Amino acid sequence: MTTIKELPEEDLFTSGHTACPGCGGAMVVRVAMKVLGPDTVVYMPASCLLIFSDMYPLNAFKVPSLQVLFETSAICASGIKRALKRLGKDDVTVVAFAGDGGTADIGMQALSGAAERNEDILYICYDNEAYMNTGIQRSGTTPFGAWTTTTPLGPGEEGRGKNEFKKDVPRILMAHDVPYVATASLGFPADFLRKLEKAKSKKGFRYLHVLAPCPVGWRADSDKTVDLAKMAVETGLFTLLEFEDGVLRISREPRFTPVRDYLKIQGRFKHLTDGQVASIEAWIKTKWERDRAMAKALGPKPVAPAVPVAK
Amino acid sequence: MIEAKARGAGGRRMVTGDFAAAWGAKVSRPQVIAAYPITPQTMIIEHLSEFLASGELDAEMMRVESEHSALSAVIAAEATGVRTYTATSSQGLALMHEPLFIAPPMHLPIVMSIVNRTVAAPLGIWVEHNDTMPQRDTGWMQAYVEDAQEALDMVLQGYRIAEHPEIELPIMIGMDAFLVSHTIESVDLPDQEAADRFLPPFKPLHAYLDPDRPLVLGAASPPEYIQEIRWETDARMRRASEVLEDVDKEFGKAFGRSYGGAFETYRLEDADVGLVTLGTVTSTARDVVDRLRAAGEKVGLLKLRFFRPFPERALREATSHLKALGVYDRAVSYGVGGPTYIEVRNALYESADIPVVGFLAGLGGRDVKPEDVEVMFKKTGEAAGKGRGASGVHWIGTRGVSP
Secondary structure, eight states, X not given: OOOGGGSOSSOSBOTTOOOOTTOHHXXXXXXXXXXXXXXXXXXXXXXXXXXXXXXXXXXXXXXXXXXXXXXXXHHHHHHHHHHHHHTTOTTSEEEEEEEHIIIIITTHHHHHHHHHTTOSOEEEEEXXXXXXXXXXXXXXXXXXXXXXXTBOBOSSGGGBSOOSOOXXXXXXXXXXXXXXXXXEXXXXXXXXXXXXXXXXXXXXXXXXXXXXXXXXHHTOOGGGHHHHHHHHHXXXXXXXXEEETTEEEESOXXXXXXXXXXXXXXXXXXXXXXXHHHHHHHHHHHHHHHHHHHHHHHSOOOOOOOOOOOO | OOOGGGSSOOEEEEEOHHHHHHHHHHHTOOSEEEEOOOTTXXXXXXXXXXXXXXXXXXXXXXXXXXXXXXXXXXXXXXXXXXXXXXXXXXXXXXXXHHHHTTTTTTTOOOEEEEEEOOOSSSOOOSOOSTTTGGGGXXXXXXXXXXXXXXXXXXXXXXXXXXXXXXXXXXXXXEEETTTTTTOOEEEEEOOHHHHHHHSOOOOOOSOOOOTTSOOEESOBOOHHHHHHHHHHHHHHHHHHHHHHHHHHHHHHHHHSOOOOTTEEEESOTTOSEEEEEOTTHHHHHHHHHHHHHHTTOOEEEEEXXXXXXXXXXXXXXXXXXXXXXXXXESSOBTTTBOHHHHHHHHHHTTTOOOOEEEEEOOGGGOOOOHHHHHHHHHHHHHHTTSOGGGOEEEEOSBTTBOO
């Protein structure tokens, strides 16, 4: 397994891109490209990533990249891979880097279709919990209570941030029984690296959901990106897990640090009432009961004695 | 269930238009096919799946989750440097509207068969051109065919035109729902060797994804660059007018049949009154022309085969001697008339001071009868000699509406 120190010095996603200071998405892509290597073709939807890496005539990728449409990440990556297979270049890795809006909302249909067909692609969702490129609008993965420009604050019931809880995209992908589904956080780089390598090495449909804080959209200091990614895991808000060939493992047992500490350093949560914070705490509890139950049900099984297969 | 005899060797056989299109796709050797089923296109992808299952076709077949994905998949595959094929109809094409715009500026010569069908509401599965006509400004070339043979031949021709180094534009080939797609006709199915002689293997010129030669396809662009891309796409569309004529001639040499390029005329050379048709109504109109000619009326026909590129200059030349020109449409631009009528009138504006009369008929799949076509000739004839002022639009065969 590659350690952080052993990562190649050369970047395939180079400096000079125009991402904001502290951009979690850019960090995800930079690290991922170091692991995936030069024999890679990248697909990006319309997203922050496209704008800060591929605004003509600038290009931050040293590998080929394609952009077609917002909702077509999974299908276009699949189309590239099928064509490469026909051309005898089946060893080339095809990766899609998409944000949470392009994944959890508008891209879900194509994502589910590609997963069901077990297309041989790696899909990496960098989850910054809102439509950041268009100016911080709420998405399916925006957490409960968060302020966004489409869940603005006001005196009424509608004015307390997002009223719904975060959509659990990895669980949806697990329901497709694909070879590999994992979550990762920029706060736990060793775990992220291990999962990237695992995802690269496997055939078939692979999904990585990486929590990638956005200082602009989260209304947080730009030097807090990694801290926030760490705290989201340690509070229990974001579960690190790995679902490999039908076996589910929790990658890290969190310390369940107070969620208030995580919420209070982000402007998007500063309006929360005690009642809303209590709702988030209750949600964490329920989520972990469910995640543990799933891990127990789908976890590694004791090896059963071999049963002869009926002819 | 299609039995084995529906597959197998080429030669002259009785097949549906959908089978003919699938055969045309098969012998064009696409590397990646992506499709989603929609009536009445379904048989095209069923037959392609059978060709695949029987080993006659060697391709990556993507049975995807929507038409939006079908076109997006072939766009990505074509951008990786392989020949692709897809087919759809009606709502499916409407769903493809967004990805349609991607292929032309990116120089992706995709070939797509369209079974022209009514677009809801009301839901209808029968022929109408209201699915393809609204796609005219996407940068795709558009051909309309009259029968199953032409549906097949235009797939082969389509690749030659689309992949021409001066063009590199995608093409959609429209065939009328049921009247072509499901009607069994005698069709000459070219064998693989003949197809290979006409259509060489696909070699992408510049736009393809390859780790040995990294480049960006589909980059975002500021206003400094986009207008030139629009101009360049427009220039390629204009050049296609010549290329499609050449390809049709070469097809004629290779297969012994050709179609006249962007349009075919029938008894138009010495006519006073002409009628422009698209699709299957042409066959009916030919009979009507013969009947009226026998009665001494100087009428003729212009079967429009390409709507994009629109053969503006050639159409002016072919109709310059007429006293009036009628235009039949199986699609309507509400409040104005048929899209072909609008286009033809625009083309003739520069030269002829003759009336151009529009006719809307056969919408939603309603049968267009010989007597309907006779009314079109009659109305057009009445306008003859009256100049541009006599132009207008008539609804034919509409209950409660006199033409």
